[in-house]
Amino acid sequence: MNDDKTIVCRCEDIDIETIRKLIDQGVTSLEEIKRITRCGMGPCQGKTCGPVIAREIAMKTGQPMEEILSPRSRPPFGGVLFQEVLEGIDDEE
Amino acid sequence: MKNKASVVIVGGGITGTSTAFSLAKRGVKDIVLIEREGLASGATGRCGAGIRQQWGTFQNCLLARESMKVFENFQEVLGTDIDIELKQKGYLLLAYSEKEMDQFRRNVEVQHQLDIPSRLVSCREAKEIVPFLNTEKMLGGAFCPTDGHANPFLATKAYAKAAERLGVEILMKTEVKAITVVNDRIKGVHTSQGFIETDKVVNAAGGWSAQIGEMAGLHLPVYSERHEILVTEPVNPIMDPMVMSFSYNIYCQQTPHGSFIMGYGPQNEPRGYNVNATWQFLETMARKAAWLLPPLKNMRIVRQWAGLYNMSPDRQPIVCESEIVKGFFMGIGFSGHGFMIAPAVGTLLADLITGSPLTWDVVLDLGRYDRHETIAEPSVV
Numbered sequence: 001m002n003d004d005k006t007i008v009c010r011c012e013d014i015d016i017e018t019i020r021k022l023i024d025q026g027v028t029s030l031e032e033i034k035r036i037t038r039c040g041m042g043p044c045q046g047k048t049c050g051p052v053i054a055r056e057i058a059m060k061t062g063q064p065m066e067e068i069l070s071p072r073s074r075p076p077f078g079g080v081l082f083q084e085v086l087e088g089i090d091d092e093e
Numbered sequence: 094m095k096n097k098a099s100v101v102i103v104g105g106g107i108t109g110t111s112t113a114f115s116l117a118k119r120g121v122k123d124i125v126l127i128e129r130e131g132l133a134s135g136a137t138g139r140c141g142a143g144i145r146q147q148w149g150t151f152q153n154c155l156l157a158r159e160s161m162k163v164f165e166n167f168q169e170v171l172g173t174d175i176d177i178e179l180k181q182k183g184y185l186l187l188a189y190s191e192k193e194m195d196q197f198r199r200n201v202e203v204q205h206q207l208d209i210p211s212r213l214v215s216c217r218e219a220k221e222i223v224p225f226l227n228t229e230k231m232l233g234g235a236f237c238p239t240d241g242h243a244n245p246f247l248a249t250k251a252y253a254k255a256a257e258r259l260g261v262e263i264l265m266k267t268e269v270k271a272i273t274v275v276n277d278r279i280k281g282v283h284t285s286q287g288f289i290e291t292d293k294v295v296n297a298a299g300g301w302s303a304q305i306g307e308m309a310g311l312h313l314p315v316y317s318e319r320h321e322i323l324v325t326e327p328v329n330p331i332m333d334p335m336v337m338s339f340s341y342n343i344y345c346q347q348t349p350h351g352s353f354i355m356g357y358g359p360q361n362e363p364r365g366y367n368v369n370a371t372w373q374f375l376e377t378m379a380r381k382a383a384w385l386l387p388p389l390k391n392m393r394i395v396r397q398w399a400g401l402y403n404m405s406p407d408r409q410p411i412v413c414e415s416e417i418v419k420g421f422f423m424g425i426g427f428s429g430h431g432f433m434i435a436p437a438v439g440t441l442l443a444d445l446i447t448g449s450p451l452t453w454d455v456v457l458d459l460g461r462y463d464r465h466e467t468i469a470e471p472s473v474v
C-alpha cells in the first residue's frame with residue numbers, strides 16, 4: 001500500500017500526502033490546514049483527522065501535540081437535519 | 094522582520110492581500126503586511142463567498158464587474174496555479190412586492206450600461222432556474238448568469254503568495270499595537286514583534302478597523318456587527334445560482350464543493366465584536382430556508398459560525414487616504430460585500446498610495462459624508 005495516499009480525512013477525502021506537502025510549505029497549524037483543505041470541516045468536525053494531522057505537524061516542527069491540538073469545534077456537534085431543528089421548534093410551541 | 098518599510102498593511106484578509114499584490118505589481122518595494130492571526134481568519138474566511146454584479150448604483154456595478162473580470166482570469170492576473178473554485182451559475186434575486194420588482198427593473202437598466210448580462214425573470218422562469226424554489230407570494234425576480242462564488246481562503250492565499258513572490262513580507266501571528274503620528278503624518282507602526290518605521294499605513298483590518306483608526310487618533314465612522322451563517326454537508330449539485338431576497342432576508346448558495354451555505358441579516362444586533370453562534374439563528378435559518386427551498390429539510394447542517402460585518406454610515410465601503418493624517422490609507426466599512434469587490438479595491442488603494450489617478454471614476458472617500466454625498470445603494474442585505 002502506498003502510504004502517501006492514505007486518507008486522513010474521510011469526510012472530505014484528503015490524503016496524507018496533501019497534508020505533508022502543506023506542512024512542508026510552512027502551513028503548520030490545524031486552523032490553516034483546515035482552511036486550505038477542508039480537513040475537519042465535514043460531518044465529524046475533525047474528530048478523526050485532527051489528531052493524525054497534529055501528529056504530522058509535531059513530527060515536522062517538534063511542537064508538542066497539546067499545543068497543536070486546539071482545533072475549533074463548531075456547533076451543532078455531530079450534524080443535525082433541518083427537519084430535526086424544525087421539529088424541535090414545533091415541540092416547544 | 095524589517096524595521097523600515099515603504100508601506101505597512103494591517104490585516105491579512107482579502108483586502109490587505111489584494112492591496113499588497115496590486116502595490117507590489119506596480120513595483121513598490123519594501124511592503125510589509127501584518128496579520129494578527131492567520132490569513133483569512135477575519136470576515137474573509139467566514140463569509141458567504143458570493144460574488145454578484147447585480148447592484149443598483151453605477152459605481153457598485155462597475156466595482157463588481159471589474160472585480161469579476163479578475164476572478165475570471167485569476168491564475169493569469171496573479172501568475173498563480175491556485176484554483177479559486179470560481180463558480181458562475183448566477184444570482185437569482187427574488188421580489189415580493191411591486192416596489193421591489195420596480196427596483197430590480199431600474200437596477201437592470203443600470204447594469205446594462207455596463208454590459209452586465211442580467212435580466213428580469215417571471216416566477217415560471219425562476220422555477221426553470223431552480224426547479225424546487227417555492228414561488229408562493231413571489232412576483233418575479235432578477236437573474237445574472239455570470240454572478241457566482243469563489244473560495245475566499247484560496248483567493249486570499251493566492252493573493253498572499255503572489256505578493257510574496259513580488260517581494261512583500263507577510264508577518265502572521267503579529268499584532269499592530271500602536272501607530273506613531275507626528276505633525277499629522279504617519280511615522281511608524283508598533284507591532285508585537287517590534288517597531289517598523291514607515292510613512293504609509295493601510296488600514297485593512299476589517300471588523301477591527303475602528304481600533305486601527307483610534308491608534309492614529311482618528312474616529313472612523315464604522316462599527317462592527319455579528320452576522321451568522323451555516324453550512325450543510327456536501328450533496329450532489331442540485332442548485333445552480335445563489336438564491337437571495339432582500340425583503341424575505343435570506344441568501345443561500347450551493348458551493349462547487351456541494352455544501353449549501355446560507356445566512357440572513359440579523360435584526361437588532363448590538364454593535365460589537367461578538368462572533369458566537371446562536372440557537373436562535375439556527376432555528377430561524379432552518380425555518381426560512383426550508384420554506385423557500387424545501388429539499389433542504391432533509392439535509393444535514395454540519396457547522397454554523399459568525400463573522401463581523403464592518404458597517405459604514407451608507408453601507409458602502411470607504412477607500413481613501415485620511416485628510417487629517419497623511420499617509421493613513423483605508424479600505425474599510427465593506428458592510429457585508431467586501432469579498433466580491435476586493436480585486437478592484439486593491440487596485441484603487443494602489444492608485445491612492447502611488448499617487449496615481451484612480452483607475453475608475455468612483456467616489457468612496459470619507460469626505461462624502463461631510464459633503465452629504467452618501468451612496469444610495471438600494472440593494473443590500
Ligand SMILES: Cc1cc2nc3c(=O)[nH]c(=O)nc-3n(C[C@H](O)[C@H](O)[C@H](O)COP(=O)(O)OP(=O)(O)OC[C@H]3O[C@@H](n4cnc5c(N)ncnc54)[C@H](O)[C@@H]3O)c2cc1C
Nearest residue numbers: 104106108129135136137140141143269299400431432433
Ligand atoms: C457571515 C458573513 C457573510 C458574508 N458574505 C459575503 C458575501 O457573500 N460576499 C461578499 O463579497 N462579502 C461577504 N461578506 C463580507 C466580507 O466577508 C468582508 O467584507 C470581507 O471579507 C472583508 O475583508 P477584509 O480583508 O477587509 O477584512 P477581514 O477579512 O476581516 O480581515 C481583517 C484582518 O485584520 C486582522 N487584524 C485586525 N486587527 C489587527 C491588528 N491590530 N493587527 C494585525 N492584524 C489585525 C484580522 O485578524 C483579520 O484577519 C460576509 C461577511 C460575513 C461575516
